Amino acid sequence: MDPLRLLSRSTRLRDGRQHAQYTTPSSGARVQAAQLTPVGAAVKTSKKRKRGESIPTPSDDQPRGLDFFDTAAKSNTRPAVQLKQEAVQDGENDGSEQPGDKAPLSASVMPTMSDDEARAALKQHKLKVTLLNPTSSQAKQRRIGKKSGSGSEKSEKPALYPHPLVSFRDLRTRFGISSRLAGNLDEQGYIVPTEVQMGALPILLDAPDQYLGHSDLLSADRVSVRTPNLLTVAPTGSGKTLAFMIPLLHRVQSRRHQDRVPIKAVSAIILAPTKELVGQITNEGRKLAQGTGINVTQLRKGMRLSPTQPSKSEAKDPVQHNVMAGEPTVVKADVLVSTPGRLQGILSDERNSSQDMLSSVQEFVLDEADVLLDPLFREQTLGVWQKLTNLRLSVSLWSATMGSNIEELARRTIKNWQEQVGARNAEFVQEAPFIRLVVGLKDSAVPNVEHKLIYAATEQGKLMGLRQLLHPASTPQSAAAPLLPPFLIFTQTIERAVALHSELLYDIPAEAGGIGRIAVLHADLTDTARDSVMTRFRQGEIWVLITTDLLSRGVDFRGINAVVNYDIPNSSAAYVHRIGRTGRAGRAGGVAVTLYSKEDIPYLKHVANVVAMAQKQEGSSSKEASVQPWLLDALPKLSKEKKQTLKKRGIESRTTRGKANGPNAVRSTRISSKAGFVKQAQNNRKGAILGSQRRAQAEALGDAGDDSEFAGFD
Ligand SMILES: Nc1ncnc2c1ncn2[C@@H]1O[C@H](COP(=O)(O)OP(=O)(O)OP(=O)(O)O)[C@@H](O)[C@H]1O
Numbered sequence: 001m002d003p004l005r006l007l008s009r010s011t012r013l014r015d016g017r018q019h020a021q022y023t024t025p026s027s028g029a030r031v032q033a034a035q036l037t038p039v040g041a042a043v044k045t046s047k048k049r050k051r052g053e054s055i056p057t058p059s060d061d062q063p064r065g066l067d068f069f070d071t072a073a074k075s076n077t078r079p080a081v082q083l084k085q086e087a088v089q090d091g092e093n094d095g096s097e098q099p100g101d102k103a104p105l106s107a108s109v110m111p112t113m114s115d116d117e118a119r120a121a122l123k124q125h126k127l128k129v130t131l132l133n134p135t136s137s138q139a140k141q142r143r144i145g146k147k148s149g150s151g152s153e154k155s156e157k158p159a160l161y162p163h164p165l166v167s168f169r170d171l172r173t174r175f176g177i178s179s180r181l182a183g184n185l186d187e188q189g190y191i192v193p194t195e196v197q198m199g200a201l202p203i204l205l206d207a208p209d210q211y212l213g214h215s216d217l218l219s220a221d222r223v224s225v226r227t228p229n230l231l232t233v234a235p236t237g238s239g240k241t242l243a244f245m246i247p248l249l250h251r252v253q254s255r256r257h258q259d260r261v262p263i264k265a266v267s268a269i270i271l272a273p274t275k276e277l278v279g280q281i282t283n284e285g286r287k288l289a290q291g292t293g294i295n296v297t298q299l300r301k302g303m304r305l306s307p308t309q310p311s312k313s314e315a316k317d318p319v320q321h322n323v324m325a326g327e328p329t330v331v332k333a334d335v336l337v338s339t340p341g342r343l344q345g346i347l348s349d350e351r352n353s354s355q356d357m358l359s360s361v362q363e364f365v366l367d368e369a370d371v372l373l374d375p376l377f378r379e380q381t382l383g384v385w386q387k388l389t390n391l392r393l394s395v396s397l398w399s400a401t402m403g404s405n406i407e408e409l410a411r412r413t414i415k416n417w418q419e420q421v422g423a424r425n426a427e428f429v430q431e432a433p434f435i436r437l438v439v440g441l442k443d444s445a446v447p448n449v450e451h452k453l454i455y456a457a458t459e460q461g462k463l464m465g466l467r468q469l470l471h472p473a474s475t476p477q478s479a480a481a482p483l484l485p486p487f488l489i490f491t492q493t494i495e496r497a498v499a500l501h502s503e504l505l506y507d508i509p510a511e512a513g514g515i516g517r518i519a520v521l522h523a524d525l526t527d528t529a530r531d532s533v534m535t536r537f538r539q540g541e542i543w544v545l546i547t548t549d550l551l552s553r554g555v556d557f558r559g560i561n562a563v564v565n566y567d568i569p570n571s572s573a574a575y576v577h578r579i580g581r582t583g584r585a586g587r588a589g590g591v592a593v594t595l596y597s598k599e600d601i602p603y604l605k606h607v608a609n610v611v612a613m614a615q616k617q618e619g620s621s622s623k624e625a626s627v628q629p630w631l632l633d634a635l636p637k638l639s640k641e642k643k644q645t646l647k648k649r650g651i652e653s654r655t656t657r658g659k660a661n662g663p664n665a666v667r668s669t670r671i672s673s674k675a676g677f678v679k680q681a682q683n684n685r686k687g688a689i690l691g692s693q694r695r696a697q698a699e700a701l702g703d704a705g706d707d708s709e710f711a712g713f714d
Pocket residue numbers: 013066190191192193194197234235236237238239240241242399400553554555556558580584585
């Protein structure tokens with residue numbers, strides 16, 4: 001098997017080989033993912049199930065690794081979800097029916113689940129659903145229901161129990177998604193929903209009274225036609241993209257059919273923090289939307305939303321604009337995917353006309369929402385949000401980590417938005433439910449990754465440690481046992497990524513592909529160069545990719561075997577996301593190595609805490625654990641201010657500002673394996689050459705007289 005083929009996101013899951021790779025996090029398989037021998041037959045066969053054969057429950061049918069917590073495997077019991085109905089036959093359809101039409105009952109029988117079973121299923125899969133904006137009467141009812149003394153803010157937020165989705169086939173029967181959309185899902189090889197999909201899809205697709213199900217929550221003011229706003233926190237690689245993409249496409253398609261006129265305006269917007277992630281989401285959307293007529297577009301440089309008015313810069317200098325950039329492309333998109341900066345830039349440029357273009361937007365998705373609402377992107381994200389004026393707008397926020405401050409900011413923004421839009425419109429704007437879905441343990445690392453913290457003492461030691469990881473000659477028993485490519489290496493800054501790249505450039509022997517196997521990706525590269533590196537990495541040409549936090553979020557390379565933190569991440573959330581590039585979709589065998597030097601020790605605790613938590617979740621014995629309790633106790637606790645500075649700037653001595661503070665910092669943070677005296681000799685030689693060039697130049701100009709100004713030593 002060529003493990004590198006798995007890198008391609010477009011690799012189909014259908015042939016079952018990927019499914020065979022999903023092993024349980026609790027299986028204890030501590031081999032590199034690429035070493036796993038695929039076992040078992042394809043999960044999906046083209047054979048139709050016979051009438052009378054029972055529909056498989058998630059535990060029968062589900063590739064094990066998709067259960068990120070795998071409680072079923074641990075307890076060896078059948079899950080509580082027992083579907084009561086008979087087989088659901090594939091509703092073969094010519095695509096003539098409309099989205100929203102349920103599949104005919106003769107062809108498929110809707111599986112049902114009692115409320116108790118739904119609760120048990122949610123519990124089993126560690127899905128916690130909470131209503132974040134209960135009406136005052138609901139909150140009061142909850143308080144009365146609680147014992148006195150427990151009436152804290154938290155307990156006022158009622159838990160909800162939507163009926164989870166146990167098979168993608170139910171999407172047709174239960175929610176009436178179009179046969180084309182269902183067919184595309186099937187074509188991609190998606191059969192069993194992951195936990196986040198199980199929980200989020202019913203919330204976003206069901207009628208609100210279904211998930212606000214129990215009577216104490218169903219009051220007249222809550223029964224709303226509006227889709228809820230949803231905040232989802234689910235592990236990295238757990239399939240959040242599909243969880244927001246399916247309902248989004250379904251609703252866009254339904255609206256198109258209902259209106260019976262082709263909508264030329266944008267219908268939904270997805271924001272993500274990096275160009276790479278935007279490209280990936282667009283790609284996923286397009287694959288799912290194939291044949292539905294829905295246009296999913298990535299917003300690029302030189303595009304504009306409105307066809308009429310010229311932008312400010314064009315109006316100023318139309319001739320130059322046309323010569324330099326040609327006519328800007330007018331976006332014809334139903335679903336627009338963009339970074340907040342790019343969209344906000346266009347919106348402020350086309351101030352008047354863009355307003356109309358966005359008036360039909362009813363879905364606003366923030367992927368990696370905690371970053372999008374972080375000060376770095378906040379202004380741009382909120383700027384876009386404020387431009388959306390459709391009364392039926394529903395917002396969904398997704399990430400593997402979500403601070404309580406971000407949740408609060410989202411809650412306030414939604415409330416303010418509703419008030420503002422309500423004030424502008426004579427029509428009554430009904431407050432939509434704001435629901436939080438948490439999958440598993442909030443803000444924790446995926447449990448199926450092996451974590452290693454390796455002490456390397458100095459910068460030189462780190463480089464040596466990394467070389468040990470690169471070269472198969474090192475002893476497999478050591479902590480720094482070699483890693484199987486492909487893998488990612490994260491550094492704190494672009495400068496350090498570039499330096500590390502040039503240091504390692506010749507480390508891969510020519511017979512193995514040489515310098516072409518190692519590459520660097522950062523924000524200072526051109527868009528074309530970034531695209532090219534991404535493609536080559538996905539195709540398996542590049543084995544080792546050195547990068548900054550640019551790639552730490554959302555990007556899905558399917559076969560990554562390891563992640564190396566050459567520099568310690570700035571926060572525990574950054575650690576969770578970086579190492580989440582491996583162990584995706586429940587894949588076992590991923591390794592996360594963090595190299596730390598003396599300088600990193602004061603900042604290690606946040607990483608050690610996440611690792612300790614992941615190990616606890618996974619149930620490692622203290623002998624196996626890479627973070628021992630004594631280490632946790634010994635590491636210094638970071639003050640709040642230091643935490644904030646670290647989050648903002650990273651370790652100061654590695655930044656340009658830190659280096660300006662003194663030559664010592666420069667020396668101790670330089671990424672180079674050359675000895676000091678070699679570097680000095682090289683510098684002297686460089687200086688001498690430069691000096692002689694200058695002298696020669698001055699002589700040639702004939703102005704090398706004694707009265708020339710002193711220009712300092714070379
Ligand atoms: N139901 C499913 N069955 C099998 N594979 C799935 C399923 N859903 C998603 N995947 C696969 O899981 C991988 C991770 O999905 P995705 O990128 O959506 O994760 P994510 O939760 O957004 O991760 P991150 O938090 O890192 O952004 C993808 O390769 C995707 O194809």
